[in-house]
Amino acid sequence: MNESVFNLVRNEHLQDKIVTAEEAALWIEHNMTLGLSGFTRAGDAKAIPMALVERAKREKSLFKVNVFTGASLGPEVDHFMAEAGIINKRLPFQADRSMRSKINSGEIVYIDQHLSHTAELIRNEVLEEIDFAIIEALAITEDGMIIPTTSVGNSAIFVQQAKNIIIELNVSHPGSFEGIHDVYLPAKQGERDPIPLKKVDDRIGTAGIPVDIEKIKGIVVTFQPDAASTIVPPDEETQEIADHLLTFLREEIKAGRLTEKLAPLQSGIGSVANAVFHGFLDSEFSDLEVYSEVLQDAVFDLLDAGKIRFASGCSITLSEEKGQNVYQNLDKYRDKLVLRPQEISNSPEIIRRLGLISINTAVECDIYGNVNSTHICGTKMMNGIGGSGDFARNARISIFVTKSIAKHGAISSIVPFVSHVDHTEHDVDVIITEQGYADLRGLSPRERVQVIITNCSHPMYRKQLLAYFEEALERGGQTPHVLEKAFSWHTNFAKNGTMLQEEGQLTGKH
């Protein structure tokens, strides 16, 4: 054992547990369930998954495992393990093209869960028992705590509930990550206390994950950075969305409903969410607080610019360039950052107590304010609901953003009836597109239609949306619909490659 590893495995009982990834991979048996560290490609187990892929290539016999994680993982799991055909069941979130394709073909069984729910289901023994937790760590302390790396995710509950634990000790992460984490796990339901967190920067737990070291079967030393984030820079439309968000927030301040410090902000994963956060850079807002899941580039740009006072998350996922910059200067962020288990970052209790302003991305919205976050044309899974439901249901203001059209106008993101409902009309306060924003709070369904079509839909689809609504209105009801045409936009797209109807089709009933 070399000296640096010796410094990182500080519990002497563990120092003879070091094995190779290949050795550890042989412990995994067909049909086992793995609980892997990692959230949004950050802090994920990497070496053993790749060793499993290699083993599967060598072995002829059937070999499949269930993979439970925090959220999406890097290519080792969500691309290579998926491609190798060794994943049976996957939960609760993914965002990989290969995996998506195998999910939609039915080859991989995918369970799409609210990111705050997985830990409860594991604790209540509703899901398969976890045979091996495989956890990327920065260090193991003398008293046997696992210090996580760039994410906490579901690692703490995996460690608590798994029969066996394997550590991937990743020496590529800067040691200064130690002390950034705050690990708090609620007790069983019915026996637990209130979660004592009252401010975004409260520390309520331990600096690492407490572990029964008897359960640690092996330690694999690795040196591989996280896969970089794949977000693309802001474009004209996402900039316009950001501008509308700022306008909405200024109106809230004018109305006396927010102060200039706003409220703690949450933003979903991906390029649009990142771009929208970026909009705060050139704004008058400062002293902002973030209480979110993944912390992306924009959060660190805002920290650099002195716009964000403190950011609480459950993972850090950065582009290659931003990552180098941040990790080489981690000390300057140490007192402005905390990483928590996703059960805490996404806790309904905390989200509601703090009164977050929550910003998530929609695949499509309908004229009544229902949101589809997951399914293309109601059938094909994109990524999953992630934490958007945890936040939207409990936030002070629940905002969904989307560009008003996709595929150069062939798809309208505002439709008569969303083809899959992830967020109901009850949970969607504000919709923002590059066209403008629709503030739906306190509006009945019929009232919402007007503001959504007028403020958010693309002009090329407005007439068509209004024609649908007018025909529906003749039938009456709290939520007027022409059910036989409710999905006609999607079926038209499937048939003709566009949701746009011919001019003559817009009027009359046919």
Add this chain to the structure above:
Amino acid sequence: MNESVFNLVRNEHLQDKIVTAEEAALWIEHNMTLGLSGFTRAGDAKAIPMALVERAKREKSLFKVNVFTGASLGPEVDHFMAEAGIINKRLPFQADRSMRSKINSGEIVYIDQHLSHTAELIRNEVLEEIDFAIIEALAITEDGMIIPTTSVGNSAIFVQQAKNIIIELNVSHPGSFEGIHDVYLPAKQGERDPIPLKKVDDRIGTAGIPVDIEKIKGIVVTFQPDAASTIVPPDEETQEIADHLLTFLREEIKAGRLTEKLAPLQSGIGSVANAVFHGFLDSEFSDLEVYSEVLQDAVFDLLDAGKIRFASGCSITLSEEKGQNVYQNLDKYRDKLVLRPQEISNSPEIIRRLGLISINTAVECDIYGNVNSTHICGTKMMNGIGGSGDFARNARISIFVTKSIAKHGAISSIVPFVSHVDHTEHDVDVIITEQGYADLRGLSPRERVQVIITNCSHPMYRKQLLAYFEEALERGGQTPHVLEKAFSWHTNFAKNGTMLQEEGQLTGKH
């Protein structure tokens, strides 16, 4: 002032505020917003609403008000005020035929909200400011606290936020109600503490609603009992649903996921929910706890039978017979009951902390586990979502019950795609019909289809459901659908009066 009223208005500054309902009704102006006490026909303001109806008959000028409440109210508001055409906007729940009809015609603007959300929206000044809170009270204490009657509902937030308050001092309620309430209101979001409730019988607040007595503009003395509940007794199917629930719970105990004390139970409003609770009467279960919204007949039958140890609710709504029995013997229930604000009875924080078993009624479910709780054929409002979303999202086990068919088989309650989504696939753990139960936890969408069709759908619809799924499967996807036929069951019903297809229609694609 007679002596009994003197005993009830114990703050001497208030004793000259007594007015008639007619006088008080004259204070209400066109376009004002009223915050009315009452939840599920219990503890609702009655006299001033009827005086408003009478005033509207006398006056020629336009006169409409917004009516905010806890949930559904008795006939004075939800029938007579609706019929009189003096309601502009109504929220967050109703269950009256007259009001429903005016909502569906668009005459009354109805905003259907999660019952835990209304208080937050009022506190954050998102909804209209409340001009008058009209609160039914049992008494006003010396230090100026309003003691509620048979419900707490949203009364506390109305009292806190309204510009003016009128008390309906209802002397028909037994004085022994005093001490049953526990009023706790969270502070503003971002400034609040954890809600300190850890057990169903914890008392965390005050025995009444603290009030600034300067805001009390008048006191109207009334003597009118609550409208009795309209639930119907259990029938064969609801008894079968109850039996399947008990079987499911026994299996959970066998699997070690529940103990014989189960977990605190929640049950929705209405006959089916009441009947399902009734099923516990002849079961082996005892020492049960209830943490629910409305406490209906079955809860008191179970208290009488010694099956329930303690029940926490936000209102008591009983049939005439049960009501007489309970209210004449209220003392014997005093240490087994507490009534809380709906913000606490329906708090996501508490529901999740306690780990409730939640049982709510579905209008229809789809083969993937989405639930419609509100809309007939996607358009016409029945009652509203009520608290079902507060519970389903946060419960330990979220159960939805429904009979598998309605209208003698013309309607299947299990359909390919629900015509309105109130509870998404992510929030529905178990579906129970008289046919059996489907445990959906940890299942992917395709896996759910099999158990829902096999265990829950009516045999007369099974072939038809399977034919839909098989056709959908050919198109693939995480959630296979034939979008152009997704609502064909509803449109068939509208056209032919039945969802049942001809035998020949079941096969092939057309």
